[in-house]
Amino acid sequence: MNKLRTVIVDDHPIVIEGLKTLLKNEDNLEVIGGFSNGTQLLSYLERNPVDLILLDVTLPDIGGMELCQIIKAQFSATTILILSNHTERSIIMQTIQNGASGYLLKNSSLDELRQCIASAVTGNICYSKEVVEIISRPTKNQLRNTPQLTRREKQILSFLAEGKTSQNIAQELFLSPLTVDTHRRNLIQKFEVKNVAELIAAAHQQQLL
Amino acid sequence: MNKLRTVIVDDHPIVIEGLKTLLKNEDNLEVIGGFSNGTQLLSYLERNPVDLILLDVTLPDIGGMELCQIIKAQFSATTILILSNHTERSIIMQTIQNGASGYLLKNSSLDELRQCIASAVTGNICYSKEVVEIISRPTKNQLRNTPQLTRREKQILSFLAEGKTSQNIAQELFLSPLTVDTHRRNLIQKFEVKNVAELIAAAHQQQLL
DNA sequence: TTTCATCTACTGGTTTTTCGGTATTTTTTA
DNA sequence: TAAAAAATACCGAAAAACCAGTAGATGAAA
Incomplete structure (x- = not known):
């Protein structure tokens, strides 16, 4: 060689x-x-x-x-x-x-x-x-507890990451837009973030997307 | 052993x-x-x-x-x-x-x-x-052309990922909120996404965050 | 069986984003 | 130095998100 x-x-x-x-x-x-x-x-x-x-x-x-x-x-x-x-x-x-x-x-x-x-x-x-x-070595993200998401929340999280609005999601899942709204708010609370943009970033860092 | x-x-x-x-x-x-x-x-x-x-x-x-x-x-x-x-x-x-x-x-x-x-x-x-x-093997994401971002756009993208609003960002950068708004809209156009949530997801997939 | 978590849905009001334009100034680069 | 690209800024209206709180229905586990 x-x-x-x-x-x-x-x-x-x-x-x-x-x-x-x-x-x-x-x-x-x-x-x-x-x-x-x-x-x-x-x-x-x-x-x-x-x-x-x-x-x-x-x-x-x-x-x-x-x-x-x-x-x-x-x-x-x-x-x-x-x-x-x-x-x-x-x-x-x-x-x-x-x-x-x-x-x-x-x-x-x-x-x-x-x-x-x-x-x-x-x-x-x-x-x-x-x-x-x-x-x-585990990341800081992995050390600080990843929020525990319910099935619905995971589902809605991924829809949000696709840029869908509450209306869109509600239609696809046969729910009231108000319900989707609630889930979104719960997600934002659980991740301790200010809005969906930060939510997506946080979810990505914790490899949930 | x-x-x-x-x-x-x-x-x-x-x-x-x-x-x-x-x-x-x-x-x-x-x-x-x-x-x-x-x-x-x-x-x-x-x-x-x-x-x-x-x-x-x-x-x-x-x-x-x-x-x-x-x-x-x-x-x-x-x-x-x-x-x-x-x-x-x-x-x-x-x-x-x-x-x-x-x-x-x-x-x-x-x-x-x-x-x-x-x-x-x-x-x-x-x-x-x-x-x-x-x-x-390069990811699909890497194959499809990554949008070319300007310095300002990158900056504002990362602020958006932190959940900041146009007002917040404008204050930090001493700009008009309307300017930040324009940049955000350009980002959304360049990435061909529907809103900031999807923008953050796309940026993450292309390892820009 | 009762309790707890989850999913569902609502009211009502505020803030922010999003859309579709336009336009001037500054900076880069060819 | 002229042209192109980037950064700045504006208007108005509609859509969507965000906030705070409440509450019934469902289903699983203790």
Whole structure:
């Protein structure tokens, strides 16, 4: 097998250099480029085949998330590993949902990086130890008690998320609009929110939609 | 190292038996129990230490998601691997967020199961090949073009998600309520939705919140 | 069987959103 | 620097949501 053609994308040139040095002696990959923003990377990808991208999420021009999507859409054979300092679970999950094959914190050991690269190029998704902990740690949302919804309430909640009015919902469920109104108000109370907009946001955060 | 004390939870007794047979000859684990619902499992866990749980998501009494959370909260040393037929990405992501160490489809090979078990008990998160594909595949939402929002619109979108009214927002941003109104209407147009409730739902699905 | 949760429905009034326009100023970008 | 995009602001009317409170019917569990 040929060496993995690898590029590094980070807005700190020092990080790029550091990684290059660290990976210099790896015999299964070769760093063939380093870029400090997304535009540069994309125009490089247009002309050169790349097997592996070590990508930071915070870039000056295009966000790492968007970049992931774009790369995966246009160059689906390329593997993306995120190297970042962000420890928020939502960011990690988003990068994975956007096609990244793994997520490491920048303080990961070279050994972890090696392992993740090896795992990622064979099609797995790989996280560094610390990242696994973050992912598995319950969210604040999950800690604070999720309101207990009745069947009807769940039903009406999902209708509301579809932008339906009380009238609409009442018609579909053969109820009085006033009843639907009551349910909506109970939902708003249970979630301790101000209106339906916030209700939908809260329900989404607690993965009820 | 002692053998991994393993239990299987599935509402189909056949699956339990099948897995038991398959895993009989593994020398690093021992199946010490099989349950067909969540309540049975939980009361067993109260009395017996368990290292590994092979868990189905669809159970008659408690959902696999909830079960994951409960187990991780009370018996954090126990590793959970999900064995399921559900191929929806959201379900997979949710089980992981709830503390599962991996997700396999029921048609996975014994080899994949072995690998995932090995990987999971050392603290990694592991998916079977097919599951990796599901996770990495872009969502429909991501395929249909995400509306291009201006800075102001993003700002007002997030305020709306907090349940603020036009008046509130106008005050905070030192704008006329009428201006905020216009922005809100533009947002609703861009997302092609009927009202703010649906707007928030759509924005959430496209990970803009 | 009684109690509790849920579902249903109402009154009446206030606030907010939504719809369909228009229009000026500021900022960006080609 | 001209054109395009974004941000600002307005009007009026209708629709819908929100608030506060009440209350009968139903069904499940203790």
